[in-house]
Amino acid sequence: MTPTHDHDHDHGPRPLTPEQTAAALAPPAGRNGGDLVVETLYGLGATTVFGLPGQHALGMFDALRRSSLQYVGLRVENNAGFAADAYGRVTGEVAPLLLSTGPGALTSLAALHEAAAASAPVLAISSQIPTAGLGGGRHGYLHELRDQQASFRDIVKSVHLVRAASQIPSAIAAAWESALTAPHGPVWVEIPQDVLLAETSLPVVTAMDATPRELMPRPELTAVAAHALSNAARPAIIAGGGVVRADAAGKLRALAEKLSAPVVTTYGGKGAFPWEHPLSLQSWLEDRHTTDFLEDADVLLVVGSGLGELSSNYHTFRPRGRVIQIEADLGKLESNHPALGIHADARNALSALLDAVSERQDPAGAESVRTVLTKVRARIAAQDRTLEQRVLASVRGALPAASPSFWDMTILAYWAWSAWPGPMHSGQGAGGLGYAFPAALGAAAADRTKPVLAVSGDGGAMYSLAELATARQYDLPVTWLIVDDGGYGILREYLTDAFGETTGTELSRPDFVALSESFGVPAVRTTPESLREDLAGALAEPGPSVVVLPALLRMFAPTHL
Helix, strand or coil: CCCCCCCECCCECCCCCHHHHHHHHCCCCCCEHHHHHHHHHHHHCCCEEEECCCHHHHHHHHHHHCCCCEEEECCCHHHHHHHHHHHHHHHCCCEEEEECCCHHHHHCHHHHHHHHHHCCCEEEEEEECCHHHCCCCCCCCCCCCCCCCHHHHCCCCCEEECCCHHHHHHHHHHHHHHHHCCCCCCEEEEEEHHHHHCECCCCCCCCCCCCCCCCCCCHHHHHHHHHHHHCCCCEEEEECHHHHHCCCHHHHHHHHHHHCCCEEECCCCCCCCCCCCCCEEECCCCCHHHHHHHHHCCEEEEECCCCCHHHCCCCCCCCCCEEEEEECCHHHCCCCCCCEEEECCHHHHHHHHHHHCCCCCCCHHHHHHHHHHHHHHHHHHCCCCHHHHHHHHHHHHHCCCCCCEEECCCHHHHHHHHHCCCCCEECCCCCCCCCHHHHHHHHHHHCCCCCEEEEEEHHHHCCCCCHHHHHHHCCCCEEEEEEECCECHHHHHHHHHHHCCCCCCECCCCCHHHHHHHCCCCEEECCCCCHHHHHHHHHHCCCCEEEEEECCCCCCCCCCC
């Protein structure tokens, strides 16, 4: 879902009223380049911005004081980026991220990497050293980099440079459009300190438009795909995150039902298809039974996924039938498997296919789903993983149905990728630590009416402890579940399996309950037996809270080795 604009796109922005014309001719005094930034953001539809002030960015932050934008300031730039990422994911809208030069900007790199991998529309606006210092010379300015933008070009979708105040509105509008054009993603705008601080006589920014371009499927490709699917004997569908971002779950369900085609969702595509639907293979991608079934499909439709490592059982998936791949990211088309590649937004492509395919009434589709899921459950049941399943069930039972959840790279999250029955958000795009808690804060800033859950291990939690202060300052309704196993649990498993012993995985850590309480955030230490009750109680209370579960969880056995 993307924001809509009220502009007349056939004739450009509407003419100004006499009152607006008068205001344009006599703009208020005391404005600077920073005001142009916040006016442009407001004109484009922004309501909330994230960030962290710094010396070169003070013009932007001073201008916030004169605006109606809600500012959420985090304690570390990387965490501010994770918060903006989550805001973009849950709203489908652009999430502005205001950063300072050099160290501040660079600290956001890991978060922007995750936003790029997960196609989250983050609009990063960074300050720069004064214009006189640009060009690669070594002038000795604080925070100076030879080429700051070069550090971001390989990560973001687009880079937009500003060297004069009059360029600010158009540069931000172009970046906004880029962030929201499928595939969504982070973008970078860079403005020197002196441009932000210089007084401006330009009129107040009012008539902004940055409508994202529609990415439509080519009709001849749709016709070929529809013919193959209509005549398939064993069709199947893999639904990725592109279906969720395009708000195309309804189209996907209608197409699957029309074709009687089983659907598996990737970890990033959870929520794209109803979990308990008769055609739902759920998300057991790291399972050989699922992999075998998908390999046996004579026509496999892949929507909104590049079939990367986590979506292909670690590249052990070898489809034998015809693959049709719908993908908004051109670079992902046929990047892993030969296919009929359709470069299009998932919603537009599914809508076109839905109109073009012929109906297939085939009870074998639902029967095969039951068979595969029975085999998957039997495989898991044969392993001693009762504790892990009990903990995950307790978390699911405690979380209100409408509440979003954000998961760090931790063993319980790896279970959730396969077994969590519905939408979830995790840092599995880039795979870095520290995502869950600051991301949950960003989601809570977008909607304070329902509690938000964050899940971390103790290792990942250490990346985000400073944001307990943010949660308390803004009184955000986030409950943070920390599973404390005394180290980097999954790396402990990997090292032990590969080398028979571990290195660097065992961690000294604080008393998370006492530490949380020192921030003014209520906390409780729980057990697997009392987890559901304690977590539900924390989620029901207003404001932030922490629940600490000391437990040693283990992964289910992989099938790709």
